[in-house]
Amino acid sequence: MKKVGIIGGSGFIGSYITKQFLDNGFEVKVSTTDISKEEKYRHLMNLNNTDHLYIEELNVENKAQLKEFVSECDIVIHSGTPFQLTITDPEKELFTPTIKGTENFLEVIKQTPSVKKVVLIASVAAWNTNFPLPADGKSFTDTYDETSQKFTSESSHPYAQAKFIANQVVEQFIDNNPTLSFEISSVSPVMVMGKSMSDRLDSTSTGLQFLIKNKIAPDEFIQTLYDHDVPFSIVDVNDVAQATFKLATTYHLHGKNYLLSSETYKVSDVHEMLNDRKPKSSPEIIYKNDLALKDLNVSFRPVLETLAK
Template sequence: MKDCNIIIHSGTPFQLDVKDPQSELFDPTIIGTQNFLEAIKISPNTEKAVFIASVAAYNTNFPMPAEGKSFTDTFDENDIRSSSQESHPYAQAKFIANQVVEEFIQSNPEVPFEICSVSPVMVMGKSLSAREDSTSIGLQFLIKNKIAPDDFIQSIYHNNVPFAVVDVEDVANAAFSAATKKNLHGRNYLLTSETYKVWDIHQMLNQKEPKEKAQIIYKNDLAKLELGTQFRPVKETLNGYSSQNRNISEE
């Protein structure tokens, strides 16, 4: 990293099927973040570091509501953050890693570079690479085809859980904007578009109309204002994934 001016940290594991949470999620996510911070601290050319965090930095129960809130209560960067030891280990690890970043910023006011974070909700849409093995792509496949490989996914279907969704391209654009704009030190932006219940997400993944209107639960006002990010409608995001996979199957 010694020759890098801008560094985007996005290398934490995202997996739902976990046998050893400590070695598979907590250690690489938390210790990895600590090691990264120490590395950029001594890197002479660092001007900006951007963390791809997670909505779990604000609410580890996602897609369930934060403690004290209902499914229809809105949430933004000013709300009280919510963490539970009952949450999935991935979410807990991301919450703690975000605390590590904030503590580093507070303990090192003299660093000559900026650090900021972006926290996407459920990332969906067509893949930006040739890979099709990400957890996000896998979840879209499961929902599109009504597949429930475990009790967690089955409970999402059974309760028709609402998901706040953001397009993967919008996440990429927001990360680029955070990396290239100045005076964002210490900021953490929620990246989110609309919220739909999982069965309406299933409908849109199959090129059908949702039964209910979109809701705005997680809010994106700060990212729009300071990053200039424009978030596309969820229907466009899910249709894009569906069209990409239809084209692949036809080749």
């Protein structure tokens, strides 16, 4: 039985990734930042095949813990960087854990001979840190794919900046290590939506869905979405998990980073769909998914299906 280590495997996206591997006969090791807080991972115990599921405490900034966690794993998924929009200390809450955590992770993986495949859950911010707004010089209708020029700005949200830099760290690592004994690839989802497996209240993705459903604006960023009826590119959490599993179990895709996206709707239409009403406008395709369709054979479900749950 092959063993996979999933950093952040009890989070919103990570839980669905954990399910994919359990359903496909893997021994699954999932990290949690605090083993004493069972509410963060006990929902995983409702999945099938939990006799092959193990929970371990891990701080990604602690190299010794990282070494122990990835030891004997054939595949490692890194889905453990923080996704926070409301912050008080960007350096402590986002930049250090995201960037330093990625650097530590790559250093440790390089020293772990059992690992044959690594997949990082990156972000659309790897291409555009202004998301969901367009990159500077582009309009709301301009499209993006994996060949598009990447854009970042110091005025973008710190979360997006941190994810952009972390992706650069991964690209540089691949360039600096041309003879690795393992493959490393990434997926970069747009806004991930769908039903959470857990009852946790700290998920930014489910929190944002709640805000849009009820037209609540706790800060200037969310208010901007409503004021300008910003188009939102969305992907289903199930599809992200499926793409991650296929990427992790398919070889000869070393160094690739896949945009994961379905359709784009204005925020006003997202609000309608979250309230079980039909959107007033037709969807657009802004972030393209052709490469994922070709290499991973993933079928991206319509946003109406994702939000009607």
